[in-house]
Amino acid sequence: MSGRTRRVHPVVVRVGTTRLFLWLAPHLLPRVDRAAHRLTGGRWIPSRLFLPSVLLTTTGHRSGRPHITPLCAYRYTDGSWLVVATNFGRAHQPDWSTNLRHRPEATVTCGGRTHQVIAHRLSPAAQRAERARILAILPLYDHYAARAGDRGIRVFHLVPRGGGSPD
Template structure:
């Protein structure tokens, strides 16, 4: 198993942790109904209007934008999502889809085309996605729960669907 968490520095206080109120709201019926419909639209609009300087989700979660290649269309698709940032410059992302019964399209796109672009804190990073096995996911459970304290609730709501988790590693320039 790759040891991509080995060089992780401790999480600075308040840096990636989610406020307990946000954790409670994240599983409320109202949030589960409205958030999937409003948050992506709001994040993308604010990001576009501020020329990449602001992402509203960053007020409550460590969030960035992931651009994937559509597995059917070949077109680029950009979605906001929360991620756990490792000190060595890689990220964990979980395809919870708010606990809905289907996988989010971006996770299916990563399975077919693992090369993507992550916009994190205003900088674009070329990344390669590694789909983690259930054993690897359990090894990184503390990091996932740091940014998604409602991960278990979403996993329960997803029912038969196993939530996909990806490790996004920066592409090393070979020139």
């Protein structure tokens, strides 16, 4: 596996499956990350302490307004990213993944730099091929997939616009 992703600490995996975390995290973590992002001028989000994370800005498919979402992300050496729409295993798809399905142009902010990307949804076969990378960024994937049930989990490859590396 090539890429720039560090291992996730086992404590994060244990905490990430608790009832309290699964109830609180979807509401609290994105707000904290967005606030820290604003306060640090886009250089840092707290989630990066625990998981490899970026901020994804999508365009609302109905509203046309920008929406910023902190996400776990695997960064490939070519400068593209892999993101997984687990939504903590909740019953509905996360809004950001629906936005990408309708408007695949987005931006990724990582380390204070913003990159224009195009989202490509992976097929089930491609998702299986990327399993090692998915588990590298989100060891809780199987737990969240089981909770999500029949809705399935969308996985996207975010490719820099123009095909070149963003660095």
